[in-house]
Amino acid sequence: MHLLYMIFIDPFVQMGQAPDLLAQTLWEGLVGGMLYALIALGFVLIFKASGVFNFAQGIMVVFAALTLVGLHDAGLNAFLALGLTIVVMFGLAFTVERVVLRPLVNQPDIILFMATFGITYFLIGFGEFVFGGDPKVMVTEDLFLPQGSITYKTLGGIVQLQKIDIAAVIIASIMVAALAVFFSKTRIGRALRAVADSHSAALSVGISLEQIWVIVWFAAGLVALVTGIFWGARSDVSFALEIIALKALPVLILGGFTSIPGAIVGGLIIGIGEKLGEFYWGPLVGGGTDAWFAYVIALVFLLFRPQGLFGEKIIERV
Amino acid sequence: MRAPSGPDVAVGDVLLSVERVSLSFGGVNAVSDVSFDIRKGEIRAIIGPNGAGKTSMLNVINGFYQPQQGRITFKGESHTKMRPYEAAHGGIARTFQNVALFRGMTALDNIMAGRSLKMNKNFFWQLLRYGPAMREEVEHRRRVEEIIDFLKIQEIRRTPVGRLPYGLQKRVELGRALAMEPELLLLDEPMAGMNMEEKEDMSRFVLDVNDHYGTTIALIEHDMGVVMDLSDRVVVLDHGIKIADGSPDEVKTNQAVIDAYLGVAH
Numbered sequence: 001m002h003l004l005y006m007i008f009i010d011p012f013v014q015m016g017q018a019p020d021l022l023a024q025t026l027w028e029g030l031v032g033g034m035l036y037a038l039i040a041l042g043f044v045l046i047f048k049a050s051g052v053f054n055f056a057q058g059i060m061v062v063f064a065a066l067t068l069v070g071l072h073d074a075g076l077n078a079f080l081a082l083g084l085t086i087v088v089m090f091g092l093a094f095t096v097e098r099v100v101l102r103p104l105v106n107q108p109d110i111i112l113f114m115a116t117f118g119i120t121y122f123l124i125g126f127g128e129f130v131f132g133g134d135p136k137v138m139v140t141e142d143l144f145l146p147q148g149s150i151t152y153k154t155l156g157g158i159v160q161l162q163k164i165d166i167a168a169v170i171i172a173s174i175m176v177a178a179l180a181v182f183f184s185k186t187r188i189g190r191a192l193r194a195v196a197d198s199h200s201a202a203l204s205v206g207i208s209l210e211q212i213w214v215i216v217w218f219a220a221g222l223v224a225l226v227t228g229i230f231w232g233a234r235s236d237v238s239f240a241l242e243i244i245a246l247k248a249l250p251v252l253i254l255g256g257f258t259s260i261p262g263a264i265v266g267g268l269i270i271g272i273g274e275k276l277g278e279f280y281w282g283p284l285v286g287g288g289t290d291a292w293f294a295y296v297i298a299l300v301f302l303l304f305r306p307q308g309l310f311g312e313k314i315i316e317r318v
Numbered sequence: 319m320r321a322p323s324g325p326d327v328a329v330g331d332v333l334l335s336v337e338r339v340s341l342s343f344g345g346v347n348a349v350s351d352v353s354f355d356i357r358k359g360e361i362r363a364i365i366g367p368n369g370a371g372k373t374s375m376l377n378v379i380n381g382f383y384q385p386q387q388g389r390i391t392f393k394g395e396s397h398t399k400m401r402p403y404e405a406a407h408g409g410i411a412r413t414f415q416n417v418a419l420f421r422g423m424t425a426l427d428n429i430m431a432g433r434s435l436k437m438n439k440n441f442f443w444q445l446l447r448y449g450p451a452m453r454e455e456v457e458h459r460r461r462v463e464e465i466i467d468f469l470k471i472q473e474i475r476r477t478p479v480g481r482l483p484y485g486l487q488k489r490v491e492l493g494r495a496l497a498m499e500p501e502l503l504l505l506d507e508p509m510a511g512m513n514m515e516e517k518e519d520m521s522r523f524v525l526d527v528n529d530h531y532g533t534t535i536a537l538i539e540h541d542m543g544v545v546m547d548l549s550d551r552v553v554v555l556d557h558g559i560k561i562a563d564g565s566p567d568e569v570k571t572n573q574a575v576i577d578a579y580l581g582v583a584h
Contacts, residue, residue, distance in 0.1 A: 187437045194420045194431045201418035204380065205498060206406025206435040 011280035020157030025279045026272060031165040033271020034172045038227040039244065040251040040263035041176065042220040047257045048196045049216040050101070052112040056119040058245020060221060063123045064089055065228030065237045069139060070131035078142030089221030097213045105209070106199075124239060133239070138232035140164065145233065168230040175226055179219065180260055188215065196258070250298035256308030265309060273297045330358040332391075333534050334379065334502060339388030341374055341558075348374040349385070352560045354553045356502065361528055362536045363549035365569075367578055371558040372538045373415060376504050379536070380412050381405040393501070406435060411500035413491045415507045415538075421480040425490045428479055429465060432497030433458045465493050468530075469523060485516040492523060496531070503527065505537040509544055517541065521548055546570065554578070 015022045039057065046054040067088050071081035100115050141147065146163035183189035194202045195212045203209060231241055247270070255266025277293040301309070335355035341348045349371045356362045364372045377383040379390060381400035390397050392408055411432070420428050437454060466475055469489050474482060479490055488508065495503055508524065509517045521544060527533050539545045545552060546566040554562040554569055556578040562569050569575055 187434060190427065190431055191434055193423060194434075197420035197422050198418045200382065200414065201420060201494075202431075203382070203402040204406065204412050204414075204418070205432050205494065206403055207431075208403050 006284055007281070014280060018157065019155040020159055021279075023155055023159045025275050027159070027161060027165075029272030029275030030268065031162075031169060031271070032275060033268040034169050035227060035231055035267075036244075036247050036251050036271050037176075037264045037267025038172055038223055039248040040255065040267050041179070041260065042223045042227070043248055043252055044255075044257065044260055044263045045179075045216050045220045045223070049192050049212055050112070051109050051196070052116065053109075053257075054119075054220070055113065055116040056123060057220065057224065057248070058242045059120045059123045059127075059239075060089075060092070060224040061228045061231065061245065062237070062239055062241045063092075063127050063228075064221065064225035065138065065232040065241070066127050066131050066136070068225070068229065069136045069232070069237050072139045072142065073136070078139050081139070082143065085225060086222065089225060090218050093214050093217035093221055096217055097210055101213055102210065124242075128239070135236045135238035135240075137236055138229060140233045143229070145229075164230070164233050168233075171226060172230075175223070176260070176264055179223075183260070188212075192216065247294055250294040252308075253298040254301050254309055256310045259308070259310035262308060262310030270294045270297060332356070333358045334390065334392045336375070336379065337389050337391070339375075339378055339385045339390070341371075341378055341383055341385040347558050349378065349555075349558045351388075352555065352558070353388075354560065354563055356534060356536050357551075358534055359528075359532060360534060360550040361524070361548055362534075363545045363552045363566075364536065364538050364555065365540075365542070365545055365552060366555035369557070370555040370578075372555055373506055374558075375555065376412065376506055376536070376538060379405070380410050380504060406498065409498070409501035410504065411495035411498040411502075412504035413488070413495055413506060413508060415510060417484070417487045417491055419479045419487055419491055419494070422478065424476050425471060425479055425482070425493070426462065426466070426475040428490055429462050429493045429497045430458065432494040433462065435498065462497055465496050468496075468526070469493050485512055485519075488512070488520065489523070492520075492527075496527065496533075499531075500533060503533050503535045505535060507538050507540060509539060509541055517544060524548060 039061065042057045042060065043054060046052055046057070064085060068081055068085045071084055072078050076084065096119060100119060101112070104112055104115060145167055149160050149162045150166075152159045152161070183192055191202070191207045192212055192215070194205070194207055195209060199209060202212075228237070228241070231244060235241070251263060251266040251270050253266075254269060255262025255264070274290060274293050274297070277297075278287075278289045282289040332355045335353070337353050339352050340350050352371075352375065364375060366372050374383060378385050379400065381402040381404060384399035388398075390400055392400070392405075392410070395408075397404070420431060423431070437458060466472055469492065471486065471489055471493065474486060474490075479487055482490065492505075492508070505524070509520050512520060524535060524537070525548065528535055537548070539548075549566060551564065552562075552566055552569045553560060554572070554575050556574075561574040561578060562572045564572075
């Protein structure tokens with residue numbers, strides 16, 4: 001009985017007694033969730049357009065952040081470095097299309113998936129070779145990203161919001177909205193959805209696969225850059241960041257691999273659920289829940305909706 | 319045979335010619351040394367038993383396959399290999415043997431996708447749905463609605479195509495090809511898997527497209543009755559080799575064709 005009380009009643013009592021702590025936890029979950037959502041978004045863009053699960057998305061986050069910091073360390077102005085990093089990400093998209101995707105067109109998905117492993121290890125090696133392997137500090141100040149925090153006296157206590165987190169949430173929201181409109185309203189967006197459904201039919205109406213692939217890999221690269229800046233500002237820029245990409249997996253399972261809104265909602269659910277779990281239920285099992293709690297949430301959702309929250313239910317004619 | 323009154327469009331100059339094309343996959347020859355031409359305004363059938371290389375031939379024409387030998391001349395321009403993008407740009411549209419639609423999109427969006435190449439306003443304006451881009455979208459939408467009326471699929475225009483029955487899917491696919499306003503329309507077994515009624519409907523659409531839009535059509539078909547009724551000229555392939563070429567009557571009485579279809583004692 002005591003155990004059941006500790007699991008099902010006590011956490012909610014705590015939430016009720018200290019609403020300020022609850023608000024703080026929710027906010028931190030929201031910020032973390034937004035960043036998970038951005039990583040998942042990178043996966044979704046590429047998966048939608050090519051059916052490829054891009055294992056390299058996580059390392060692209062690190063690579064983009066590393067390029068930005070590296071260029072700045074080399075003495076460039078931060079905004080010049082930012083511009084150059086965007087050019088580098090375009091170069092990466094172009095190269096990936098030319099060197100990896102084009103020769104493998106019409107190969108089974110698993111081959112393309114394995115090829116993205118290759119891209120991952122190439123980027124790790126290349127990044128370390130050019131910029132060195134030691135952790136670096138994100139150039140937050142020079143990019144005019146706000147520092148410090150705002151403290152509210154509210155809900156019978158204090159809630160503290162980091163300014164950088166507020167900036168992250170705002171910029172991520174703008175970016176997601178822009179991408180959503182781009183893909184639903186424009187000719188290129190329609191072409192992208194067409195490519196996602198059938199390569200040969202898309203080719204037959206004159207859509208260029210090459211062009212679409214460069215566009216989505218570039219978009220995924222930009223998303224990676226934004227993610228890298230804000231994750232880098234929270235910890236530091238190192239290859240250890242790569243493991244956060246694994247957190248995108250439960251987000252994708254939850255949201256569905258092909259849905260942009262799914263990535264966002266999935267990210268928020270995982271982010272918030274993870275923080276709540278860590279804070280209120282974590283002590284029961286001695287802490288350390290952040291390594292596995294996200295996967296448990298995804299598993300529970302899968303029991304009820306195997307196709308994910310927003311995934312398309314595929315009905316095959318036989 | 320077509321009635322002598324025939325289509326309004328005069329069958330004229332050569333629109334596309336295939337010269338001595340050979341295509342092999344590994345050691346298998348899909349097409350060997352095949353030449354034929356397609357004239358403006360005609361309905362040209364490509365027939366042959368299973369595995370004769372008909373679909374491969376179509377794929378060569380629209381650039382999905384690049385032949386090892388030979389050349390394709392389209393509108394006076396000679397290519398050793400066609401690329402799908404060039405073919406689409408030049409005015410070659412096609413449908414597929416196993417229906418290749420954009421399953422997640424509605425019938426309307428599928429047909430709109432056929433106009434991708436015709437839309438060229440800056441995507442920035444498309445984002446804002448304003449000004450010239452909006453006018454352009456409206457104009458394209460009008461043309462697409464005409465096609466929808468023509469194919470009598472008004473009531474399903476908002477249905478995701480994955481949910482439609484097979485016969486209607488084939489019609490939507492034809493609509494998407496028509497939206498490209500092609501000069502040459504390639505139909506890969508447009509009547510495959512259809513019942514008699516659907517076949518008759520589809521035959522009527524094919525004839526109407528040829529008449530009404532003056533579109534040149536090359537089609538692959540298994541149903542000999544349909545082929546003989548629809549086409550002006552027929553080319554027959556067997557094991558990747560051309561064995562006959564001529565009017566439906568000529569082809570029907572050709573001994574090599576009869577042997578290929580009925581089998582012959584060796």
